[in-house]
Amino acid sequence: MQPSRSTYIKWGSAAISLIWLAVYVWFYRANPFGGPAYDYADNWGIDLLTFVPALAAAGMATLVALQYQPGEIPRRIWLTFAIGWWCWVGGEIAGMVYDYFYWDTAYPELTLIDLCWSAGYILFGLALFYQFRAIYAEEEKNSTYLYLTLCAAALILTLGLTYLARRSGLGEDVSAFALYLAILYPVFDLVEGGAALWLFLLFRRGKWGRPWWGLIAFAIADSISIYFWIGGDEALSQKTVDILYLFSDTTYVGAYLIVALAFLSHYYMLQWPPASPKPNRP
Amino acid sequence: MAIFFRQLQGHTFNGNLADLLAEQQRFRAQQFSGLMEIENSNSICIVVVLAKGETVNAYLLQEEARLPTVLLENLQRWEDATFSVRSLPLSDVATRLLWLALDSQPGPCFEIRGAKDWQDWLNACQDEHVTGVVEIHSEACDGFFYLHNGQRLENESIFALQENLYSQVPFQAESSPWKVRLNTPRPETLAWQSLHLRVGAGQWFWHTLNRYQRIAGQRLTQILTHHLLPTIREWDWEIGPSSNTLEDRHFFARPSLAAEAYRALFMKVGEQMGIVLGSQLAQRFLSQAFEQIPPGERSVLTSHRLLPAAFVD
Numbered sequence A: 001m002q003p004s005r006s007t008y009i010k011w012g013s014a015a016i017s018l019i020w021l022a023v024y025v026w027f028y029r030a031n032p033f034g035g036p037a038y039d040y041a042d043n044w045g046i047d048l049l050t051f052v053p054a055l056a057a058a059g060m061a062t063l064v065a066l067q068y069q070p071g072e073i074p075r076r077i078w079l080t081f082a083i084g085w086w087c088w089v090g091g092e093i094a095g096m097v098y099d100y101f102y103w104d105t106a107y108p109e110l111t112l113i114d115l116c117w118s119a120g121y122i123l124f125g126l127a128l129f130y131q132f133r134a135i136y137a138e139e140e141k142n143s144t145y146l147y148l149t150l151c152a153a154a155l156i157l158t159l160g161l162t163y164l165a166r167r168s169g170l171g172e173d174v175s176a177f178a179l180y181l182a183i184l185y186p187v188f189d190l191v192e193g194g195a196a197l198w199l200f201l202l203f204r205r206g207k208w209g210r211p212w213w214g215l216i217a218f219a220i221a222d223s224i225s226i227y228f229w230i231g232g233d234e235a236l237s238q239k240t241v242d243i244l245y246l247f248s249d250t251t252y253v254g255a256y257l258i259v260a261l262a263f264l265s266h267y268y269m270l271q272w273p274p275a276s277p278k279p280n281r282p
Numbered sequence B: 001m002a003i004f005f006r007q008l009q010g011h012t013f014n015g016n017l018a019d020l021l022a023e024q025q026r027f028r029a030q031q032f033s034g035l036m037e038i039e040n041s042n043s044i045c046i047v048v049v050l051a052k053g054e055t056v057n058a059y060l061l062q063e064e065a066r067l068p069t070v071l072l073e074n075l076q077r078w079e080d081a082t083f084s085v086r087s088l089p090l091s092d093v094a095t096r097l098l099w100l101a102l103d104s105q106p107g108p109c110f111e112i113r114g115a116k117d118w119q120d121w122l123n124a125c126q127d128e129h130v131t132g133v134v135e136i137h138s139e140a141c142d143g144f145f146y147l148h149n150g151q152r153l154e155n156e157s158i159f160a161l162q163e164n165l166y167s168q169v170p171f172q173a174e175s176s177p178w179k180v181r182l183n184t185p186r187p188e189t190l191a192w193q194s195l196h197l198r199v200g201a202g203q204w205f206w207h208t209l210n211r212y213q214r215i216a217g218q219r220l221t222q223i224l225t226h227h228l229l230p231t232i233r234e235w236d237w238e239i240g241p242s243s244n245t246l247e248d249r250h251f252f253a254r255p256s257l258a259a260e261a262y263r264a265l266f267m268k269v270g271e272q273m274g275i276v277l278g279s280q281l282a283q284r285f286l287s288q289a290f291e292q293i294p295p296g297e298r299s300v301l302t303s304h305r306l307l308p309a310a311f312v313d
Helices: A005-030 A040-065 A073-101 A112-136 A144-167 A176-203 A207-229 A238-269 B017-030 B071-077 B092-102 B114-127 B190-226 B229-234 B255-277 B279-291 B295-303
Strands: B011-015 B033-039 B045-051 B054-062 B065-069 B083-090 B109-112 B132-137 B141-148 B151-161 B164-166 B178-183 B239-242 B245-248
Touching: A005 A040, A005 A238, A040 A073, A040 A238, A073 A112, A073 B190, A112 A144, A112 A176, A112 A207, A112 B190, A144 A176, A176 A207, A176 B279, A207 A238, A207 B255, B011 B017, B017 B033, B017 B045, B017 B071, B017 B083, B033 B092, B045 B071, B045 B092, B054 B071, B054 B092, B065 B071, B083 B092, B092 B132, B092 B141, B092 B151, B092 B190, B109 B114, B151 B190, B190 B239, B190 B245, B190 B255, B190 B279, B190 B295, B229 B239, B229 B255, B239 B255, B255 B279
Parallel strands: none
Antiparallel strands: B011 B083, B033 B045, B033 B083, B045 B054, B054 B065, B109 B178, B132 B141, B132 B178, B141 B151, B151 B164, B239 B245
16 A cells, blocks of 8 residues: 555654754754854854754644634643743744843843743643543543642742752852742653653553653753753763763754654644545454 | 234235245345234234344234244144235334334333323333333324333334334324333343343443543544444444444344444444554543443443453554
8 A cells, every 4th residue: 555645744754853853963063153162153053953843843733733623622732732832932032032142141030031931831731731631530620720729839849949959059149039940940840741751651652642752852851951950960071961961952852853743643643534444344 | 914014015915935935035135124924814923023134033923912933833833825924124223123122021002192192101201211112003103112211212213104214203293093002121132132232332432432522622533433434334234423423223133243343343443542542541431431331231231242441452
């Protein structure tokens, strides 16, 4: 049987994604614009190589969400998830803009980037919440309060962790608010990465679970950065640290690509009429 | 001589055993479902029920009783060499309802006059959660329908009127009184098991697809049912999966045949759900839906090994 057009597109996109990651790694290591020193042009290249997958992830998520009718639970899940990705696209753009204006100086403590990341995390959390509710609640119930309670618990937990971090001497050179934000991200990563891992175990090979794999990849990528941030790099050789940074940053771009590919596959799964199935006699 | 569905013409002839067997062969060749009414000169009557050309059972009609019997043994005992025969191809729904009525314990016959009396009686059945096959005879209309805990099942209703079959009660169409009989099903009979299997499988399908639709959406649910069609077409089953219901209008001669059909369909359902949601969640939703089926139907499904665990890899 001849492979269908959608099969070509899906495998073609997967191949392009791998090539994209290879280009990213090459760019990361070679610094092609700035010679031996990492400079603004190289940074811009890296940003662009990150921005395009982010755009692809947000675009594909939106396309899939719009395939569902208003009022359907999957539309609510994927649209919330898609808006989260758009927030992160906003974060990537804001990052590029801030790099332009603050290339030679430090960023302000609260930036638009932080707002975009935080909004993205909250929306991912909400999408995860909708997904879990669809799985575990047999009847649809209004449980917005439950989600708000979970958010409040995460914020309070972060507050506690900020206090502990301060006491143990972490982030002495930054304000309490900046430290709070810096700890909030790992908390979100931990909670949402854990929830995504739970969904991964629930869905296993089911196609529905694949878009969530992106959150697991982000959690892995961020956990390396967090480990270094709390001083883990001091115990490692510079070469190991460099390799882990490369792995972390590539995984971060890979996460966007995973989400985009998963939604592409999801999009073709929704096409009507479906490819004619083969009959099977009992 | 017409006894059941008298408003439908059928094929009436006088003949011997060879003629009867030839008629049965015609039903088999054409895969007709329907009935044959055979009567001798002493007004002893036997009704044969056929599903897709296959003889399901024969019943000796004796006053109010319908006794399962072996056709050839009876014919050999009859002194007449010839007898009158009325053969009537019917829809599968009509034939399987007749089968269920003949396999049930007949209740007393009573008369209902007018739409108001009819509605009052139906309301009383609903209040008392009556279960049974209702048999109606009047000048213009003969029919059967199944009351399940007082509710008339639309898919298990058939009325013959002016040479046609309808699934709606055509009460307004005539003014003559109706002779009504409530037949109580016998759980040990194959007809009753077939019905419960059908109702159980239908409910399971409905609960499963509703649950699936809630998580995966309408489009993927349509795609799932679309994937059932090739199997249904290949086997010529009169089963239509639409709007999350499994409309089974096929007359399976034995419950085991129906169970095989449902097994094939639930295999596909499990497979499709597994592709989208993964086997673990597919299993969970099939199990949850199974738990929602009333115990009677669930035990019939279980006895035919139609269990959630059987349909997911």
